[in-house]
Amino acid sequence: MLIFILRRLFQSVIVMLVVALIAFLIFRYVGDPIVSMAGVDTRLEDQELMRQRLGLNDPFYVQFWNFLTNALQGNFGISYRLQQPAMRLILDRLPATIELAVVSATLALVLGVLMGIFTALRARSFLSGVIMTLSLVGVSLPTFLIGIGLIYIFAVELQWLPSNGRGVTVQLGWWRTGFLTESGLRSLILPAITLSLFQMTLIMRLVRAEMMEVLRSDYIRFARARGLPDRVINFRHALKNTLVPVITITGLQLGSVIAFAIVTETVFQWPGVGSLFITSVQAVDVPVMATYLMMVGLVFVTINLVVDILYYLVDPRLRVQGKGR
Amino acid sequence: MTDTPVLSVRDLVVDFPLRRGNFRALDGVSFDIAAGEVLGVVGESGAGKSMTGAAVIGLLDPPGRFTAGEVHLSGTRIDTLTPAQMQALRGKRIGMVMQDPLTSLNPLFTIGDQLVETIRQHMELTEDQALERAISLLEEAGIPDARGRIHAYPHQFSGGMRQRVVIALAIAADPELVIADEPTSALDVSVQAQVIKVLKDLCQRRGTAVMLITHDMGVIAQIADRIMVMNAGRVVETGPVAQVIRHPREDYTIKLISSIPTIARTGEAPPPQPQGSTPAFVQVQGLVKDFDAGGGWLARVLGRGVPPFRAVNDVSFRIGRGETYGLVGESGSGKSTCARMIAGLIEPTAGRVVVNGMDVWQVSAAERARRRAVQMIFQDPYASLNPRWRVGNIIAEPIRVLGLAKGSEIEDRVADLLRKVRLDPIVMRKFPHEFSGGQRQRIAIARALSSQPEFIVCDEPTSALDVSVQAQVLDLMSELQDEFGLTYLLISHNLAVIRQMANDVGVLHRGVLVESGPVDAIFDHPQADYTRMLLDAVPDLADIE
Numbered sequence: 129m130l131i132f133i134l135r136r137l138f139q140s141v142i143v144m145l146v147v148a149l150i151a152f153l154i155f156r157y158v159g160d161p162i163v164s165m166a167g168v169d170t171r172l173e174d175q176e177l178m179r180q181r182l183g184l185n186d187p188f189y190v191q192f193w194n195f196l197t198n199a200l201q202g203n204f205g206i207s208y209r210l211q212q213p214a215m216r217l218i219l220d221r222l223p224a225t226i227e228l229a230v231v232s233a234t235l236a237l238v239l240g241v242l243m244g245i246f247t248a249l250r251a252r253s254f255l256s257g258v259i260m261t262l263s264l265v266g267v268s269l270p271t272f273l274i275g276i277g278l279i280y281i282f283a284v285e286l287q288w289l290p291s292n293g294r295g296v297t298v299q300l301g302w303w304r305t306g307f308l309t310e311s312g313l314r315s316l317i318l319p320a321i322t323l324s325l326f327q328m329t330l331i332m333r334l335v336r337a338e339m340m341e342v343l344r345s346d347y348i349r350f351a352r353a354r355g356l357p358d359r360v361i362n363f364r365h366a367l368k369n370t371l372v373p374v375i376t377i378t379g380l381q382l383g384s385v386i387a388f389a390i391v392t393e394t395v396f397q398w399p400g401v402g403s404l405f406i407t408s409v410q411a412v413d414v415p416v417m418a419t420y421l422m423m424v425g426l427v428f429v430t431i432n433l434v435v436d437i438l439y440y441l442v443d444p445r446l447r448v449q450g451k452g453r
Numbered sequence: 454m455t456d457t458p459v460l461s462v463r464d465l466v467v468d469f470p471l472r473r474g475n476f477r478a479l480d481g482v483s484f485d486i487a488a489g490e491v492l493g494v495v496g497e498s499g500a501g502k503s504m505t506g507a508a509v510i511g512l513l514d515p516p517g518r519f520t521a522g523e524v525h526l527s528g529t530r531i532d533t534l535t536p537a538q539m540q541a542l543r544g545k546r547i548g549m550v551m552q553d554p555l556t557s558l559n560p561l562f563t564i565g566d567q568l569v570e571t572i573r574q575h576m577e578l579t580e581d582q583a584l585e586r587a588i589s590l591l592e593e594a595g596i597p598d599a600r601g602r603i604h605a606y607p608h609q610f611s612g613g614m615r616q617r618v619v620i621a622l623a624i625a626a627d628p629e630l631v632i633a634d635e636p637t638s639a640l641d642v643s644v645q646a647q648v649i650k651v652l653k654d655l656c657q658r659r660g661t662a663v664m665l666i667t668h669d670m671g672v673i674a675q676i677a678d679r680i681m682v683m684n685a686g687r688v689v690e691t692g693p694v695a696q697v698i699r700h701p702r703e704d705y706t707i708k709l710i711s712s713i714p715t716i717a718r719t720g721e722a723p724p725p726q727p728q729g730s731t732p733a734f735v736q737v738q739g740l741v742k743d744f745d746a747g748g749g750w751l752a753r754v755l756g757r758g759v760p761p762f763r764a765v766n767d768v769s770f771r772i773g774r775g776e777t778y779g780l781v782g783e784s785g786s787g788k789s790t791c792a793r794m795i796a797g798l799i800e801p802t803a804g805r806v807v808v809n810g811m812d813v814w815q816v817s818a819a820e821r822a823r824r825r826a827v828q829m830i831f832q833d834p835y836a837s838l839n840p841r842w843r844v845g846n847i848i849a850e851p852i853r854v855l856g857l858a859k860g861s862e863i864e865d866r867v868a869d870l871l872r873k874v875r876l877d878p879i880v881m882r883k884f885p886h887e888f889s890g891g892q893r894q895r896i897a898i899a900r901a902l903s904s905q906p907e908f909i910v911c912d913e914p915t916s917a918l919d920v921s922v923q924a925q926v927l928d929l930m931s932e933l934q935d936e937f938g939l940t941y942l943l944i945s946h947n948l949a950v951i952r953q954m955a956n957d958v959g960v961l962h963r964g965v966l967v968e969s970g971p972v973d974a975i976f977d978h979p980q981a982d983y984t985r986m987l988l989d990a991v992p993d994l995a996d997i998e
Binding site: 345346347349350351352353354355356357358360365368369372442443444445 | 510512540541542543544545548549551553556557558559560561562563570571574575606608619622623625626
């Protein structure tokens with residue numbers, strides 16, 4: 129177990145180094161940082177002085193090393209646009225994105241797994257057909273269209289829910305949460321549904337396919353032959369086996385929910401890192417972009433690590449290798 | 454009461470309504486099994502053996518339908534019960550043992566979990582009582598240290614041990630009837646004998662009736678009291694084992710029994726050849742293969758590395774031109790690894806393979822010649838042919854890759870090869886799934902022959918086939934050998950097949966060649982203990998009085 133985790137950690141570090149390298153290359157070579165920082169009327173000597181002070185004349189590896197050590201201390205440079213540390217900008221916006229991602233991921237997971245099980249067990253029922261057909265809509269409609277559609281129905285026509293922003297938020301330490309006020313929760317509903325819809329249909333279809341596969345397997349037949357009731361077979365034996373591959377895909381999907389909430393955040397004017405990223409791209413705010421890239425990399429690597437450990441816990445075949453044989 | 458049979462099946466009919474019309478899988482099957490009796494059900498694949506078992510226990514796969522007939526269990530009719538009543542009956546009054554012990558246990562639950570769950574489903578016991586019962590069942594089934602291993606997962610047991618667990622599960626609630634569907638076909642001979650004994654002992658002690666479904670007559674001969682031969686959904690013949698095997702009445706039974714290879718020498722022995730008389734065509738010297746048992750470099754750095762696993766350890770033998778060398782051993786003995794190294798598919802850790810004077814792994818220029826001269830036939834004809842390719846293409850591929858012919862000549866060659874393996878050349882337009890297992894293996898042979906090889910490595914070429922088909926394929930292989938002067942390395946776990954086909958034989962045990970020599974000498978006077986054990990474990994029809 130220890131070796132397993134250590135090996136995975138080691139691989140994670142390598143992945144993060146590669147991500148850092150790419151972030152650094154963007155930071156350093158997409159446009160000249162001095163040109164971005166200095167105004168039109170800065171004298172050439174001053175520009176050269178800035179170059180010296182920022183170490184831009186140092187060899188490549190020295191600069192990369194400095195970038196790395198700064199990054200480890202949370203220092204990604206100053207946003208060109210807002211003149212604030214890029215890291216702080218991201219951290220300010222992060223709670224909004226995480227709250228949105230967690231709610232929609234939970235929604236996707238719970239509903240997706242439940243509907244997946246239902247459609248697998250009652251494959252021929254009318255309701256399954258309806259769910260399967262609707263899920264095609266969920267997979268094929270682009271996120272922004274779903275978002276705009278929901279806004280039109282529930283915010284514009286019915287006027288039940290707010291169409292944008294986070295509503296009233298409460299500051300808890302550095303974390304700004306929308307969970308504690310009614311308007312915050314109401315604001316969360318539409319974007320969360322929008323963001324979760326695609327994942328939900330994906331998880332549902334995956335669970336359904338896996339479950340149907342497992343239900344055909346020998347040990348399920350044998351469980352029936354042992355006279356176990358359907359409830360035990362379906363929810364104890366089949367479900368646990370279904371979840372093994374589902375964990376992997378779901379984990380990766382969760383990563384993309386956090387990382388790529390960009391579209392949803394833009395549609396709903398959600399003050400998260402996604403919308404920050406979009407405005408930064410428009411303003412060529414390279415430090416923020418590089419920081420965002422590092423953050424997304426970290427999210428994916430962490431989730432992958434957690435998924436691997438979960439896998440290890442669920443499947444005993446991975447736990448004890450070579451023993452008893 | 455003793456007059457009522459435990460299981461009585463009358464005129465059972467099972468239909469499969471398919472799009473292309475109705476398929477009658479079982480047609481008027483009738484039989485009885487008395488308490489404590491073992492009824493062996495034999496027949497080839499598709500005969501309806503397993504279907505009969507599934508119909509009795511009420512687990513027909515859709516769209517299969519129980520169309521007509523009656524099933525009585527100890528006098529009560531059970532085919533008319535509701536699904537819920539049937540479910541209460543499964544496991545409690547009818548137990549089942551399935552074919553593949555590797556897949557019939559849920560891999561994510563400990564065997565204790567699965568046993569306790571089954572016991573508590575059918576008996577009013579507390580968790581602790583059920584656990585005690587589980588342990589005693591496992592002990593009865595011959596699992597050593599049952600108390601210590603009850604919380605182990607299925608993958609921590611070997612195939613034979615797993616099948617014992619499955620048997621313990623099947624008898625967990627003392628059923629009146631156990632349906633064993635090919636309980637030993639996935640196991641090695643030596644393990645097979647033990648598992649059969651466990652099944653027989655347990656059922657005899659409890660007076661349980663057993664319906665034993667198998668394609669292996671040898672198993673039936675060892676354990677069954679009566680035998681029922683099935684073919685194409687009908688019962689061909691029923692009777693006491695000795696009578697049916699010694700004096701079969703029906704043509705089908707006669708044919709089935711005559712196609713079973715026996716381990717005793719039948720017919721003429723091949724003319725004895727003094728050792729070394731023919732020049733060695735294939736020479737294997739000190740072959741070794743290590744597999745990295747995992748862990749990776751980090752484990753090694755931390756001192757937790759696993760030493761490499763030596764799958765093949767110093768194996769040497771020679772095959773004369775035009776002869777057949779048989780390699781036997783149980784699963785995991787390194788047979789297939791040897792075959793792959795000799796065929797040039799995986800690189801040996803040490804040792805030499807010399808084919809026709811060329812070292813397979815040293816001379817790089819020899820690679821092309823080797824690919825032409827050495828071919829391989831694999832075990833599973835369902836997996837070894839590309840399902841998306843037409844048969845003609847599959848057979849033509851080696852010809853094309855090796856540049857042996859061009860244009861329309863290729864097609865002529867393919868047609869010729871198909872005729873050689875007794876198939877109509879017209880089939881080259883078809884896809885593999887349109888053929889039966891035996892026909893597919895013929896196609897695989899045709900593909901192996903297409904490069905005009907001199908040496909063919911056959912890795913369990915008939916173990917996926919029915920006995921009658923096996924006999925045909927083996928006959929074909931012998932004929933082709935005579936016709937083209939082929940040299941075979943024949944790998945099999947079936948000692949009878951080796952006896953009929955090979956001139957010389959080698960016995961592999963845990964990667965070591967424990968014995969090697971002329972087949973008659975070794976089979977009649979085995980020197981190594983392991984060989985003797987293997988030979989003793991083989992169930993043989995000749996032993997039936």
